[in-house]
Amino acid sequence: MLSRRIIPCLDVREGRTTKGVKFLDNVDIGDPVEMAAKYYAEGADELVFYDITASAEGRGIMLEVVRQVAAAVFIPFSVGGGLHCLEDMRAVLLAGAEKVSLNTGAVLDPELIRQGARAFGRQCVVLGMDVLRVPASPEQPSGYEIVTHGGRRRTGLDALEWARTAEALGAGEICLNSIDADGTCDGYELTLTRLISSSVGIPVIASGGAGRPEHLRDVLSHGCADAALVASMVHFGGHTIGGLKDYLNRQGIPVRQSWQ
């Protein structure tokens, strides 16, 4: 039986892991390579890095981080943030990442998904979706809209339609982030996760809202998610990957146990 994956997510700016706290500046929470090694040792099933650097030299720093992570951590990891063309994707994969996560870049140019899948294989291409709850309308019949730029820019795209389009274009996986739940620590957006995960044939990683172990149990059962992203709760919330897995195992959710 396939285990559900627990995936720590690290936001990286100028070579440091940061965590945005609502309406405040990002806080430096550590070295991404050291944090990656720690989560690997604790039993993380995979890692996700988002490059939130704005500058060009920051991009080079990120590739160096990716190289160092690849030499120290022997589980898969993906890198997202600011990938807008095949060359951006290739640089990250050559530096040692297994997967790239396309978000705004794919919204601006959906063909990027197809090109990436053709060049590197579907399994390399993760579609990152930032989703906002909206009143259901003819334009957004699912009641969920795709947003970009950290939730600040609305796109008019219906989230369910976009997920299906991306699957058809060649996305191998979807990382589904609820802007409403993000940073609340009140739990994942279960309705959204269930809707998207049951409507596509590719795995869905739930993101945004994790604060307590029960939240993971709920999204991996009722939410139909194939994997759960965690950030604050393991970065500084007092939880460990191992502890979360023990809890999920007791709750009857299949998780990988044999990492030690």
Added chain:
Amino acid sequence: MIAIVDYGAGNSASVLQALTHLGHRAEVTSDSGLVARAERVIFPGVGAAGAAMASLRRLDLLGALRERIAADRPFLGICLGYQLLFRFSHEDKTECLGALPGEVVRFPDDLREVADGRRLKVPQIGWNRVEFAGSHPLWRGIDSGGEFYFVHSYYPRPETAPGMTLMHTEYGLRFASGVVRGALCACQFHPEKSGRLGLRLLDNFCR
């Protein structure tokens, strides 16, 4: 020296990272002479069967690979490098190396979890249990039932053959997730991305 075959199909760099971490001397190469001479060969790969076979043909690697396997010299196929060892893949309707008897087929679309009827996604992405019986140097220190990392939409259906022992994994159906036959080892999962157990398996192969 360990040769990691590079034929433009993905993850040879990840395999090199893992071997370097384990302290083994390895080289990523597309040179058929090196592949023929190397003490051990690792044949990785991600991507599609058709393009991979075309690339092996173009690089003139087919002969060296077939001869090594025929001579039962240490060989480890990983993921696509496992699937290509069979006679035929239904991915792109591809004639493959034919070193192992059987075909590679796609997971059905209506795949369901055996235990609870939950719908399963294709590709299979993530950690799953690998079971095996008997003893082989590849499994030293690894218990049957340990979890390894998989990413695939196709899986091999080997025909039974003398001297061949299979590993098994369940994903809606029970499939052959690996095979050992003498010095020939191959697996559907990625040992280079399977944490401690995967590193152990790679280390076993390299000793």
